[in-house]
Amino acid sequence: xxxxxxxxxxxxTREIEIVxxxxxxxxxxxxxxxxxxxxxxxxxxxxxxxxxxxxxxxxYLALGFLLSEELIKRDTRVKYVRLNRERWEVRIEVxxxxxxxxxxxxxRIASGCGGGIAFYREIHLSNYTFLEEKPRYFHKDISCLMExxxxxxxxxxxxxxxxxxxxxxxxxxxxxxxxIGRHNAVDKVFGxxxxxxxxxxxxxxxxxGRVSSEILIKVASQKVPxxxxxxxxxxxxxxxxxxxxxxxxxxARGNRMNIYTHPSRIV
Amino acid sequence: xxxxxxxxxxxxTREIEIVxxxxxxxxxxxxxxxxxxxxxxxxxxxxxxxxxxxxxxxxYLALGFLLSEELIKRDTRVKYVRLNRERWEVRIEVxxxxxxxxxxxxxRIASGCGGGIAFYREIHLSNYTFLEEKPRYFHKDISCLMExxxxxxxxxxxxxxxxxxxxxxxxxxxxxxxxIGRHNAVDKVFGxxxxxxxxxxxxxxxxxGRVSSEILIKVASQKVPxxxxxxxxxxxxxxxxxxxxxxxxxxARGNRMNIYTHPSRIV
Numbered sequence: 001x002x003x004x005x006x007x008x009x010x011x012x013t014r015e016i017e018i019v020x021x022x023x024x025x026x027x028x029x030x031x032x033x034x035x036x037x038x039x040x041x042x043x044x045x046x047x048x049x050x051x052x053x054x055x056x057x058x059x060y061l062a063l064g065f066l067l068s069e070e071l072i073k074r075d076t077r078v079k080y081v082r083l084n085r086e087r088w089e090v091r092i093e094v095x096x097x098x099x100x101x102x103x104x105x106x107x108r109i110a111s112g113c114g115g116g117i118a119f120y121r122e123i124h125l126s127n128y129t130f131l132e133e134k135p136r137y138f139h140k141d142i143s144c145l146m147e148x149x150x151x152x153x154x155x156x157x158x159x160x161x162x163x164x165x166x167x168x169x170x171x172x173x174x175x176x177x178x179x180i181g182r183h184n185a186v187d188k189v190f191g192x193x194x195x196x197x198x199x200x201x202x203x204x205x206x207x208x209g210r211v212s213s214e215i216l217i218k219v220a221s222q223k224v225p226x227x228x229x230x231x232x233x234x235x236x237x238x239x240x241x242x243x244x245x246x247x248x249x250x251x252a253r254g255n256r257m258n259i260y261t262h263p264s265r266i267v
Numbered sequence: 268x269x270x271x272x273x274x275x276x277x278x279x280t281r282e283i284e285i286v287x288x289x290x291x292x293x294x295x296x297x298x299x300x301x302x303x304x305x306x307x308x309x310x311x312x313x314x315x316x317x318x319x320x321x322x323x324x325x326x327y328l329a330l331g332f333l334l335s336e337e338l339i340k341r342d343t344r345v346k347y348v349r350l351n352r353e354r355w356e357v358r359i360e361v362x363x364x365x366x367x368x369x370x371x372x373x374x375r376i377a378s379g380c381g382g383g384i385a386f387y388r389e390i391h392l393s394n395y396t397f398l399e400e401k402p403r404y405f406h407k408d409i410s411c412l413m414e415x416x417x418x419x420x421x422x423x424x425x426x427x428x429x430x431x432x433x434x435x436x437x438x439x440x441x442x443x444x445x446x447i448g449r450h451n452a453v454d455k456v457f458g459x460x461x462x463x464x465x466x467x468x469x470x471x472x473x474x475x476g477r478v479s480s481e482i483l484i485k486v487a488s489q490k491v492p493x494x495x496x497x498x499x500x501x502x503x504x505x506x507x508x509x510x511x512x513x514x515x516x517x518x519a520r521g522n523r524m525n526i527y528t529h530p531s532r533i534v
Contacts, residue, residue, distance in 0.1 A: 014502045019526040021406050021533075031525065036479060036501035052479060052503075139288050160518065161477055161499030180479060180501055210428055212303060212319060212447060232428030234303035234447055235281045236319075251427065258298065259286040266288075 011035065011055050012155045012162075012178070034161030036180055042091045043071060044098055054155070054162060054179045057188045058083050061179070062090035064191030068218045071098060074194060131245035133225045135202045138267050139257060141170060142204070142228055146252045148173050149206045156208070163209040165189045167200065167224075174198060182209030186218050193222070200224050211237045211248065220244040226265055228252050233260055278302065278322050279422045279429075279445070301428030303447055307356045308332060311365055321422070321429060321446045324455045325350050328446070329357040331458030335485045338365060341461060398512035400492045402469045405534050406524065408437060409471070409495055413519050416473045419443050423475070430476040432456045434467065434491075441465060449476030453485050460489070467491045478504045478515065487511040493532055495519045500527055 013032040020029050037055045041048045041062045048071075053061055059081045066072040072094055079093040145168040153164040155178045165185035166173040175198060177188035186207065193200055204226040205219050211233040217240065219227045227241075228249040241248035241261040248260040259266055280299040287296050304322045308315045308329045315338075320328055326348045333339040339361055346360040412435040420431040422445045432452035433440040442465060444455035453474065460467055471493040472486050478500040484507065486494045494508075495516040508515035508528040515527040526533055 016502070016505065016527070019530045019533075021522075021524050021526065023522040026406075033500060033502050033505060033527075036503040052481065139293075159499055161501060180477070210447070214319065232426055233300060234428060235283070235300050236303035238283065238300060255288075255290040257288050259288065260283070260300070263286045266286075 013158050032158050034155060034159040034180055037088050040087070040089045041065060042089060044093055046098075051181075051184060053181060053184045055085075055088075057177055057192065058088075058090055060177070060188045060191030060195065061184055062092060062191065063194050064187030064189065065184075066092065067190050067194055068187055068221065070221070072096075128220050128244050129223075130243075131220070131223060131225045133201055133223070134265065135225060136265055136267050137170070137204065137226065140255075142249065142252060142257065142266070143255050145173060145204065145206055146228065146230065149176070149208070152176050153178055153208070163207065165208075166206045167193060167198065168204040168206050169202070173206070174203070182207065183214060183218070185209070186215060190218070190222050204228055206252075207231075210234070211250065213237050213240055216240045216244075216246065216248070220246050228257070280425050299425050301422060301426040301447055304355050307354070309356060309358045310338060311360055313365075318448075318451060320448060320451045322352075322355075324444055324459065325355075325357055327444070327455045327458030327462065328451055329359055329458065330461050331454030331456065333359065334457050334461055335454055335488065337488070339363075395487050395511050396490075397510075398487070398490060398492045400468055400490070401532065402492060403532055403534050404437070404471065404493065407522075409516065409519060409524065409533070410522055412440060412471065412473055413495065413497065415440050416443070416475070420445055420475070430474065432475075433473040434460060434465065435471040435473050436469070440473070441470070449474065450481060450485070452476070453482060457485070457489050471495055473519075474498075477501070478517065480504050480507055483507045483511075483513065483515070487513055495524070 012035055014035055015030055015032050017028055018031045020027060035055055036052055039051045039053050039058055043066060077095040079095060082091045149164055149166045152173065156162045156164060162178040162180055163182040163185045164178045167175040167189050175189050175192045177185045179185040179188060200222045203224055205224045207229050210231040211227060211229045213236040216237040226247040230252055233248055233250045238248060238260045245262060247262040247265045250258045250260060279302055281302055282297055282299050284295055285298045287294055302322055303319055306318045306320050306325055310333060344362040346362060349358045416431060416433045419440065423429045423431060429445040429447055430449035430452045431445045434442040434456050442456050442459045444452045446452040446455060467489045470491055472491045474496050477498040478494060478496045480503040483504040493514040497519055500515055500517045505515060505527045512529060514529040514532045516524050517527060518525045
């Protein structure tokens with residue numbers, strides 16, 4: 001998988017002419033807006049889904065999506081990942097048979113769409129182990145990581161149209177992604193961790209986006225014990241974080257933050 | 268459909284205990300967070316989908332979703348809409364046969380999930396007529412409507428966890444909804460317009476959320492000629508707005524705004 005493409009920021013935005021209205025005047029100017037493409041993911045020849053996303057790190061997005069949907073596992077052997085930028089398709093071939101998993105996926109799709117696919121099923125929760133991992137982070141570390149996250153969000157600075165996600169540790173942000181969708185940004189990070197074999201068990205996920213149950217499930221499935229967001233969580237996300245042993249931090253802005261669950265990991 | 272429930276703000280938030288960290292101290296406080304529920308939509312006995320949403324105006328959400336997905340039309344006769352709050356299910360029975368439409372819906376679901384369901388298909392665009400309607404709005408009217416939108420967003424003020432959407436005219440905001448999902452907020456507004464037979468052809472849709480292709484398609488399908496957002500659009504949304512005759516305004520904050528397409532409607 002060494003041919004996986006790097007982030008090309010130039011592809012993520014496009015210049016157009018707009019009319020800008022201010023209290024002083026109304027004038028035509030050039031402005032940059034964020035790009036959106038429809039990406040089809042094809043696994044072992046089967047067309048799974050079309051995601052609307054930002055056109056970079058698409059192989060990581062596809063792999064992260066498959067991980068989130070449990071169509072592959074962290075020890076799955078991937079034969080190839082091929083991106084076709086003309087058709088906006090990623091073809092992935094894995095060694096394992098995926099028939100049984102696909103059936104499960106289809107059932108989920110049929111009842112899980114709308115703002116992301118993963119969803120909350122009591123039965124399914126039994127597949128997740130309670131996270132016992134006890135990394136400890138100073139709240140100042142978290143503030144620094146959030147500051148680094150914002151600095152890295154170059155496409156957001158230009159267009160205001162993306163969410164970002166980072167995998168952080170005491171060393172700083174190790175993996176980073178931006179996308180028009182907050183779910184996609186998280187999947188891109190986990191896809192890159194999968195390819196580069198970056199451990200996630202003692203890390204923090206940092207995100208600009210709101211934390212709904214779907215985001216929380218993604219993070220718990222990759223055994224990340226801490227998620228920190230600039231924005232608000234939902235009550236279902238808080239409930240799941242409590243049950244799965246995830247420390248959930250919201251409204252992390254400057255030196256302020258709210259800890260919703262398992263505060264013992266934040267010193 | 269006279270039994271459709273009203274907005275109950277008390278159901279939209281929940282009080283929990285959190286740890287609040289500020290530069291001065293770290294202390295336990297009571298805080299309100301936004302609620303999230305999984306809503307199953309059942310049409311003529313067929314389980315269509317499970318949406319993650321805020322638990323109010325759920326009948327409107329279900330009807331708006333069916334409109335957006337073209338499973339019902341504005342002249343469809345609805346026999347009943349029944350909400351079960353124990354199971355979080357909305358059962359809708361319509362007079363028309365929906366078999367053909369369902370097949371189409373299933374094909375779309377199979378290739379359209381991820382951050383919303385509607386998606387961009389060249390072929391399908393031919394179903395939309397170019398919007399010729401020429402309502403004219405002063406940009407000051409738009410600024411006032413956006414101010415009114417923010418004032419109405421009570422759940423956002425309490426929790427910071429929702430998006431809002433309003434249908435506006437020169438009289439002010441006529442229909443309003445909040446939801447944890449920006450797609451859902453738009454569907455709730457169109458569902459209410461459907462039930463109350465509110466015309467949309469000469470109105471404005473106002474939203475707090477980013478405008479992706481999926482949001483633009485929803486607005487165009489209900490023949491609303493103007494969409495105004497506090498946030499950024501994507502290039503695909505701009506492209507579609509250009510093709511479908513929709514005036515797309517972004518970054519509408521105070522007296523400032525960017526007009527991306529068909530500026531002649533804004534004076």
